[in-house]
Amino acid sequence: MAGRLLPLELVDRCIGSRIWVIMKGDKEVVGTLRGFDEYVNMVLDDVTEYTVTAAGREKNQLDQILLNGNNVCIMVPGGDPEASSSSSSSSS
Amino acid sequence: MTSKPTVLDLEKYIDQEVSVKFQGGREVRGILKGFDPLVNVVLDECVETLRDPNDAYRLTDKTRRLGLVVCRGLQVSLVCPNEGLQEIENPFGQQPQI
Numbered sequence: 001m002a003g004r005l006l007p008l009e010l011v012d013r014c015i016g017s018r019i020w021v022i023m024k025g026d027k028e029v030v031g032t033l034r035g036f037d038e039y040v041n042m043v044l045d046d047v048t049e050y051t052v053t054a055a056g057r058e059k060n061q062l063d064q065i066l067l068n069g070n071n072v073c074i075m076v077p078g079g080d081p082e083a084s085s086s087s088s089s090s091s092s
Numbered sequence: 093m094t095s096k097p098t099v100l101d102l103e104k105y106i107d108q109e110v111s112v113k114f115q116g117g118r119e120v121r122g123i124l125k126g127f128d129p130l131v132n133v134v135l136d137e138c139v140e141t142l143r144d145p146n147d148a149y150r151l152t153d154k155t156r157r158l159g160l161v162v163c164r165g166l167q168v169s170l171v172c173p174n175e176g177l178q179e180i181e182n183p184f185g186q187q188p189q190i
Contacts, residue, residue: 004106005126005134007162022140024116024167026148040164054145073114074140075162086142086156 011036011075019044020079024071026052028081031065040069050081057081102127105173110135112163113170117148121174122161131165 011019011033019033021042031044047062102124110124112133122135138158144150 007126007128007132007134007165010126010134010160010162022118024114024118052145069164070166072164073116073118073167074120074138074158074164076138076158077160077162079158079161084156084158086154088154 008040010077011040014075014077018078018080020076020081021067021072022074022076024073028052029065029067030080031062034064036069040072040075042067042069042072098129100127100129100131102131102133102171105171109174111170111172111174111177112168114163114167115169116167117143119143119151120158120161120163122158124171125160128165131168131171133163133165133168133171134160135163136160 015033015035017033018030021029021044023029028050029044029047030050031047034043034045036042043064043066045064047065049060049062051058051060105124106126108124109121111119111121112135113119118140120135120138120140122138124133125136126134136159138161139155140158141151142154142156144152
């Protein structure tokens, strides 16, 4: 039996709005989701690409991209890495 | 459609806090809200544990809030409930200092 909130249904509801995609490596992409397929390849508009390194966060602006779903790790509907600041806390 | 029984019974962890680890070393925690047969997972109030910028497999005590997220099943390597989880001493002795 499938879980209550189907993951790809949630992504589907996100079409037309901003989505933050965290890749397997050190890249993160924020853009307006135009569509996706069964592999979760995505078409994104007005994209900002972030590369997180030890030296800091590199920013790259792109108009429209086709993002291969192969290395997609986490998708955050409506999310934005700039708004989600890190905090230091010990895990409970 | 007949549904065949699966060894993947995440249903019992719905609305509980779980840890999810990914290929590549990322690690998040959140409340399990849904999943599918490919282990795509929906987590609410998700928090990612950040890693050492110089070592992708070493976790720090820094976290960042992500909120409601979808984790891609292709990259998920582990899902486990946080309740009842406890860290034990390394049974293989001292690890070499890197």
